[in-house]
Amino acid sequence: MxxxxxxxxxxxxxxxxxxxxxxxxxxxxxxxxxxxxxxxxxxxxxxxxxxxxxxxxxxxxxxxxxxxxxxxxxxxxxxxxxxxxxxxxxxxxxxxxxxxxxxxxxxxxxxxxxxxxxxxxxxxxxxxxxxxxxxxxxxxxxxxxxxxxxxGLKSYVTHTTMSYNPDSWTRVRDALNSAGVDERYVVIQPTARQLFKCWNNEKFSQVIDALHDRGYEVVVTSGPGAEDLACVEAIVKGCKTAPVTALAGKLTFPELAALIDHAELFIGVDSAPGHIAAAVDTPLVCLFGATDHIFWRPWSTNMIQFWAGDYRPMPSREHRDRNEMYLSVIPAEDVIAAVDTLLGAPKAASTEGNT
CATH class of the missing domain: 3.40.50.2000 (Glycogen Phosphorylase B;)
Structure with a gap:
């Protein structure tokens, strides 16, 4: 045509x-x-x-x-x-x-x-x-x-695109500076619209503690809703060292894209921020539950994906219970191992003189 x-x-x-x-x-x-x-x-x-x-x-x-x-x-x-x-x-x-x-x-x-x-x-x-x-x-x-x-097109573009203006990054960088966050930070967005896409708060806390042990700042983001902010607060209470939450619920989508684009790593569940990480080519760890993890996975080659179906049988779509936290079977230790794979060996494993 x-x-x-x-x-x-x-x-x-x-x-x-x-x-x-x-x-x-x-x-x-x-x-x-x-x-x-x-x-x-x-x-x-x-x-x-x-x-x-x-x-x-x-x-x-x-x-x-x-x-x-x-x-x-x-x-x-x-x-x-x-x-x-x-x-x-x-x-x-x-x-x-x-x-x-x-x-x-x-x-x-x-x-x-x-x-x-x-x-x-x-x-x-x-x-x-x-x-x-x-x-x-x-x-x-x-x-x-x-x-x-x-x-009848001869060529196709197969990458996703998430755009933001330079002033979005300027605003985010200023906020990070105010929170004492340097260049080496990891973004975690733990929230999703529905419970069946969520992971345990205490496991996110374990991952955050592991990242702090490895010398990374952790920035936790979320939507502005009361439930999202309550989730972030619960995760913080379970951490040995609190992550940065000053940006939670306060970012526009372009600002969130700027934050994730400049991060060392993104960790999240089956929600829009994971797709943003893929679009800006930030390494990511994503967790999926009773969802088609192949069809809906972030479009990235720089990713480790966890699917609850690898740990226990998942129900079909018509039998899915939207109030069940299917991701709870995914161990925090496995996610921490994926973090080490994408970020490199933890500092504790480094040889003397290279720390």
Whole structure:
């Protein structure tokens, strides 16, 4: 399909980490159509994670379930009016919400591509698009890129991108200086949206103590919610030496990216910050529970991943208990060994004269 597309709309309505995993699609479109303006339609609350991406022309946020009904209706009508005026010649859809089929019909782009979802096979959905692309790939990044197959592109960008401006790093570095953190620090984000993705607080405390023993500062980050901050406080109470928590709950996504980008190592669970670490190519240790650890793993070659399924059988998705901490079977000692692998031998193991 040889077309000089100039106005492209990418649609993806998922959570923060999912949005970061769409960046190879955006980069591939920009590489093949360098003169095109690429806009993204996404959930309003996930806009910050893509807010500094230089390949995106504009972000359009759709109100999620938390908004009032009147706000959601007003938002939809405003978006339809704005997006119609943009006169897109290509729409690339990677979301399965039913409203997308109606939206793309109203936008009337000549080329409308969607991933072919098995649960969206109604004539109305299928006929809303000019092309349906089979989902292929062992990882979500590969699956996302498969939507572009109908375009017949010769080259693809396969790395994820997390962007931040220099002033984000300046603000973070100033905060680190105020907290007494030097250049050799490790970032740990222990929190996730749901319990089944979390690890034991006391095990994070053990890992933090091991890092301090090895001469590293530890910066613990989290979201701003009360539960996240309570988790951080509980971890600190279990540590022999408290990590730095001054930035917990206070960073924007670009600032978090700057912090992780300059870290020696990132440690976290199945959540967006792990994908940020992969995007900025910081070595990482990630812990997965009753999740598809292959499909959803961070897109990195500089990583050690732990999956609870290697320690005990994991339930299928339909039998998953979201209130069970599946990661609890992963020993702290194994994670500490992975830290030593990625950072090098601990100081205690060094020969005399090289300490």
């Amino acid at each position: 040889e077309k000089p597309f100039r106005k492209i709309l990418v649609i993806k309505m998922r959570f923060h980490g999912d949005m970061l995993l769409t960046t190879p699609v955006i980069s591939t479109l920009k590489q093949n159509y360098p003169d095109a303006e690429i806009d993204v339609l996404l959930y309003h609350e996930t806009m910050p994670i893509l807010s500094v991406n230089p390949e995106i022309h504009a972000l359009y946020g759709i109100k999620n379930k938390k908004a009032k009904t009147t706000e959601k209706i007003a938002n939809i009508f405003h978006l339809i009016s704005t997006l119609r005026a943009n006169k897109y010649d290509l729409i690339v859809n990677m979301t399965d919400q039913w409203i997308v089929s109606l939206l793309v019909r109203l936008l009337k782009a000549p080329v409308r591509i969607s991933q072919d979802y098995s649960h969206r096979q109604s004539p109305f959905w299928r006929n809303s698009f000019t092309h349906l692309a089979a989902l292929n790939g062992a990882n979500v990044v590969e699956s996302n890129l498969s939507v572009l197959a109908p375009l």
